[in-house]
Amino acid sequence: MEHETKPFLGALETQKINDVPIGRIVSVTGAKAIVMLEGGHVGEDNRLREPKQRPEMGTLFAIDTTNTAVLAIVSALSVPVPAQREGERELWIAELGLVGELWKGADGRAISFNRGVSVYPALGDRVRIASRQELELAFCADRKNSVRVGCIRQDPSIAAMINVDDLLGKHFAILGTTGTGKSCTTALILRAILQKNPAAHMVLLDPHNEYATAFGEWGEVISQRNMQLPYWLLNFEELIEVLMGNAQDRKAEVEILQELIPMAKSRYGTGRGNSQQGLRRSSDMKYTVDTPVPYRISDLMATIDERMGKLENKRDLSPYRNVKSRLEAISLDPRYAFMFGSLTVYDGMAQILGRIFRVPVNSKPITILELTGLPTEIVNVVVSVLCRMTFDFALWSEGQVPVTLVCEEAHRYVPANPNLGFEPCKRAIAKIAKEGRKYGASLCIVTQRPAEIDPTILSQCNTVFALRMSNDRDQDIVKSAIADTGSGLLEFLSALGQREAIAFGDGVSLPVRIKFDELPKHCMPRSSTARFTEKWQKSIGDEGYLEGIVDRWRSSSSTANVESMAMFAETMNFSQGPGPDMGQPPRDTSQRSNGTYPAQPPFGIGDGARTNGSRRREDAAASRAVPSPQQPANGDALRSIRERLQQR
Ligand SMILES: Nc1ncnc2c1ncn2[C@@H]1O[C@H](COP(=O)(O)OP(=O)(O)O)[C@@H](O)[C@H]1O
Ligand SMILES: [Mg+2]
Numbered sequence: 001m002e003h004e005t006k007p008f009l010g011a012l013e014t015q016k017i018n019d020v021p022i023g024r025i026v027s028v029t030g031a032k033a034i035v036m037l038e039g040g041h042v043g044e045d046n047r048l049r050e051p052k053q054r055p056e057m058g059t060l061f062a063i064d065t066t067n068t069a070v071l072a073i074v075s076a077l078s079v080p081v082p083a084q085r086e087g088e089r090e091l092w093i094a095e096l097g098l099v100g101e102l103w104k105g106a107d108g109r110a111i112s113f114n115r116g117v118s119v120y121p122a123l124g125d126r127v128r129i130a131s132r133q134e135l136e137l138a139f140c141a142d143r144k145n146s147v148r149v150g151c152i153r154q155d156p157s158i159a160a161m162i163n164v165d166d167l168l169g170k171h172f173a174i175l176g177t178t179g180t181g182k183s184c185t186t187a188l189i190l191r192a193i194l195q196k197n198p199a200a201h202m203v204l205l206d207p208h209n210e211y212a213t214a215f216g217e218w219g220e221v222i223s224q225r226n227m228q229l230p231y232w233l234l235n236f237e238e239l240i241e242v243l244m245g246n247a248q249d250r251k252a253e254v255e256i257l258q259e260l261i262p263m264a265k266s267r268y269g270t271g272r273g274n275s276q277q278g279l280r281r282s283s284d285m286k287y288t289v290d291t292p293v294p295y296r297i298s299d300l301m302a303t304i305d306e307r308m309g310k311l312e313n314k315r316d317l318s319p320y321r322n323v324k325s326r327l328e329a330i331s332l333d334p335r336y337a338f339m340f341g342s343l344t345v346y347d348g349m350a351q352i353l354g355r356i357f358r359v360p361v362n363s364k365p366i367t368i369l370e371l372t373g374l375p376t377e378i379v380n381v382v383v384s385v386l387c388r389m390t391f392d393f394a395l396w397s398e399g400q401v402p403v404t405l406v407c408e409e410a411h412r413y414v415p416a417n418p419n420l421g422f423e424p425c426k427r428a429i430a431k432i433a434k435e436g437r438k439y440g441a442s443l444c445i446v447t448q449r450p451a452e453i454d455p456t457i458l459s460q461c462n463t464v465f466a467l468r469m470s471n472d473r474d475q476d477i478v479k480s481a482i483a484d485t486g487s488g489l490l491e492f493l494s495a496l497g498q499r500e501a502i503a504f505g506d507g508v509s510l511p512v513r514i515k516f517d518e519l520p521k522h523c524m525p526r527s528s529t530a531r532f533t534e535k536w537q538k539s540i541g542d543e544g545y546l547e548g549i550v551d552r553w554r555s556s557s558s559t560a561n562v563e564s565m566a567m568f569a570e571t572m573n574f575s576q577g578p579g580p581d582m583g584q585p586p587r588d589t590s591q592r593s594n595g596t597y598p599a600q601p602p603f604g605i606g607d608g609a610r611t612n613g614s615r616r617r618e619d620a621a622a623s624r625a626v627p628s629p630q631q632p633a634n635g636d637a638l639r640s641i642r643e644r645l646q647q648r
Contacts, residue, residue, distance in 0.1 A: 021126035022055065023094065025063065028120055031099075033072060035061070035127045037092035055094055055129070058489055058502075058513035059154050060138075062130040063121040068103055069110055070121050071130060071138060072096035073511060075489055097489075099510045102134055113138045113509065132157065138509055147192040150516035153500065160503070160514040164193055167463050167507030168404050169437060173445040175478060176467025181499060181516070182446050183525040185465060186406065187214035188516055190366065190444075191523060194218055200365035201358050203390060204406040205383055205413075209370040210525040220355065220364040224373035227338040229385060231297075233349070234339075235290040236261070237424045238381045242339070243326050245377070252319035253326075260303045262287045264295035267303075268345065294345045297327055335375045356386070357393055357403055383413050384425035391432050394441035402440030405432060410445040414454045426454065433460040450477040463507030465514075468496040489513065 027034040037055065055061070055074050062069040076095035083090040098117045102110035110133065130138075135158045140146070146161035174189075176182050191214070194200055204211055212221045231239060236258065243257070244250045265287040287293060301324060308320045331340045353359070356367055369386060371379050390405045407413060407429065414429045415421040432441045433456070445461055447453055451473040459481065466478050479490045489502050489511055496502070499518065504511035 019128065019131075021128050022061075023092075023127045025121050025123055025125045025127060028123070031097060031117065032075075033063075033096045033098060033121060035094045035096060037094055056154075057492055060130040060135065060510070061094075061096060061127050062102075062134055063125050063127050065119045065121060065125070068101045068119050069130075069134060070098055070117055070119070071100040071102065071134070071510065072098050072121075072127075073489065076491070097511070100138060102137055110134050110137050113141055115509065139512070141509075147196055148517070149189055149192050150499070150514045153513040153515050156515065160508070160512065160516075162189070162192075162463070162503075162507045163509075164197070168193075168402070168442040170462035170506050171433060171436070171443040171445070171460050172463040172465070172505070172507055173447070173450075173458060173461035174465045174467070175447060175450045175469065175474070176501070177470050177474075178448045180467040180469075180496075182448065182467060183210060183214075183408070184499075184519050185467065185501065185516060186408070186444070186446050187211065187523060187525050188519050189465075190406065191215070191218075191519075194365050198363070198365060199361045201361070201401055201403045202366040202406060203356060203386065203403065204366060204368050205371060205386065205408055206368050207371045207379075207409045207412065209372040211368050211408075212370070212526075214519075214523050214525045215366055215368065216523070218364055218366055220358065220367045221370060222356070222367060223370035224338065227369075227374075228342065228348075228352070229339050229382060230294070230342060230345070230348070230352075231339050232265075232294045232345070233292050233352070233389070234381065234385055235292075235388070235424070238384055241381050241422065241424075242336075242378050243323075243330065250319075250322070253323050256304070256307075256319055256323055258289050260300055260307070261289050261295065262291075263303050264299040265291065265293050267299045268295045269293060292349060294347050296345050297331055297340070301327065336378075338374075339378075353389070353393055356389070357401065359401060380413065380422035380425050384422060384428050387413075387425060387428035387432060391428065391436060391439070391441050394436065394439040397440075399438075399440045402442065404442045404444060406444040406446065408446045410447045410457075411449045411452045414445075414457050416452055416454050430454070430457055433457045448474075450474045461505075463503070463505035465501045465503050466490065466493055467501045469493045 021038075023035040023037040025033055026036045055077065057074055057077065059074045061072045061074065063072060064070075073096065074094050075097045078093045078095075079090055080093060081091055098120070099115070101114050101117050101119065103112045103114070105111040132155060135152065135155055139152060140159050140161050142163060143161070145165055146163050148159045148161055150160045152158045152160050174182050174185050176185075190202065190204070194202070194215075206212075209223070212219055231242070234242065239261075240247045240254055240257070244253060247254050269287065304320050304324055308317055311317060311320075330336050333340075356369075358365055358367060369382075371382065374382055387405060387407075390403050394401065394403050410429075413421060414426050429443065432443050436442055443457075443461070445453070445458065449471075450458060450469075451471070455477070458477065461481075464478065464481060469475050469478065475490065475493050478493065489504075493502065496513075497515075499516045501514050501516065502511065503514050508514075
């Protein structure tokens with residue numbers, strides 16, 4: 001990381017300049033004060049002021065009292081009566097927020113820093129610009145528990161440090177209009193934390209698949225290609241969302257599932273036909289529809305069949321049929337293979353948790369969950385499961401494994417509008433926001449639309465990095481979140497420069513205008529802004545390029561009609577020989593072009609490294625190239641799938 005350490009002036013010069021008062025206090029109200037500045041660009045000695053002596057918005061002043069120096073931040077500047085003629089003196093006013101104080105030792109030098117103010121300045125007190133030593137004490141005193149993310153705007157030689165425990169312990173938010181650098185800032189802050197905490201446990205929800213490059217070898221990248229999130233980990237609401245979509249119109253089906261899923265769980269739990277791989281459980285355990293234990297779809301189907309057999313009125317059969325056909329269809333839909341695709345069911349929950357939450361960390365302290373490529377209609381469900389598991393994992397690990405969940409594009413998952421978003425997902429994130437602190441589950445909210453995010457969740461974020469923001473509603477939300485003292489600072493949120501932010505809250509010692517360090521090129525998130533001029537220089541479209549696009553396109557939007565079932569059967573190469581879950585080594589499904597990401601292990605050993613989408617098509621191509629004498633025709637393949645489903 002490049003550090004900007006070149007100071008404007010030498011330490012001695014700065015000291016001299018800073019000792020010169022630049023104004024005096026004319027009003028103190030609560031935590032605010034007004035200073036009358038000595039006019040113009042010239043000081044008392046009639047010499048032109050150094051640039052550092054010209055106060056700006058956000059400049060920190062010091063006001064000496066007997067034992068302390070009160071630190072105050074400039075939140076407004078004005079000239080109430082401008083001069084009529086050149087050379088005429090005029091009144092210059094600065095409004096200050098009193099934000100902290102430095103206690104002085106016997107020699108009069110500051111020795112310790114406090115947030116807030118206990119000794120107030122008095123009228124007439126001289127005001128000067130805070131010295132470098134004072135700024136350093138205020139911003140960089142606790143180097144052990146802090147990490148550097150940039151420098152402070154007032155003096156580039158002073159590092160902007162954030163206190164990691166305070167930042168993560170009480171949640172934080174990164175806000176800013178699109179293109180202002182939220183993703184870069186997220187990567188920068190997380191990287192700074194990871195650098196000092198190699199055994200961290202972070203999970204990043206990455207809706208645009210842009211972060212893998214930013215974390216290099218530190219990141220465990222889970223994408224549609226290598227994800228395994230078995231359906232039995234879903235709670236009932238989530239499962240209904242996946243199976244039924246709008247549950248309002250399907251009350252009968254919902255009731256059937258509600259009754260029969262616990263029965264399927266018990267069947268699995270009693271270890272029927274699955275003694276070695278059976279569930280770890282105490283024998284008298286009762287399962288609810290939400291208990292995260294495995295069950296077989298085939299057991300569920302069997303219980304449905306039993307019920308149907310007992311029904312007398314044929315008209316009542318239709319919801320049962322609906323449930324069955326939906327279960328069948330989804331089990332065969334290649335887009336859902338990461339959830340319903342595993343041909344064997346076994347209790348791999350510990351491995352799944354281990355991979356997601358990095359226990360053991362295996363030198364990859366952050367999991368990047370790439371969401372592009374998942375069926376759009378269930379992205380919310382996947383996020384919901386992840387958020388719920390994050391809280392529960394922290395809870396059941398009794399705070400021994402603190403986890404940070406980074407939620408990019410958070411307005412999608414926790415929208416303020418009650419009619420938008422997925423309720424269980426909102427609830428899961430809200431739970432981390434409200435109760436996570438007790439168990440070590442923390443949240444980082446990243447969004448370009450603070451006004452559209454559930455305000456209760458934003459209000460739980462104790463540290464905020466506000467980047468440039470042009471929308472008035474968004475600005476108002478941020479202003480209402482900050483304590484009054486620094487609020488004037490936010491007036492110019494719309495005027496912040498590139499890599500600049502106003503940081504306030506517990507993670508920073510004082511509200512401060514920060515200039516973030518520049519991320520090295522290889523650590524940048526893949527920007528979602530297309531580079532037209534770069535891409536339009538050279539023709540592309542070599543052989544296979546368009547076919548690749550078509551392939552990815554189709555594999556993400558195919559549906560489980562008969563045709564695709566046949567294709568699925570063919571591409572899975574179902575044969576009389578062992579299936580992919582039966583003793584074959586897991587295949588490398590990672591296809592990253594830069595090759596930095598090694599093959600991911602499957603979630604559960606023995607879970608079968610089932611792949612979907614494009615990979616299956618490759619398998620299909622391979623199987624066509626080398627015809628297998630055992631390969632059944634399509635009709636046989638379909639039968640074979642059915643049989644396998646029945647066995648589950
Ligand atoms: N800390 C930083 N280091 C380097 N470049 C940055 C930094 N912050 C922002 N940028 C620049 O800003 C551009 C947009 O940043 P990005 O994080 O994609 O914005 P957002 O996520 O808000 O849409 C990046 O392409 C990069 O050039
Ligand atoms: Mg972004």
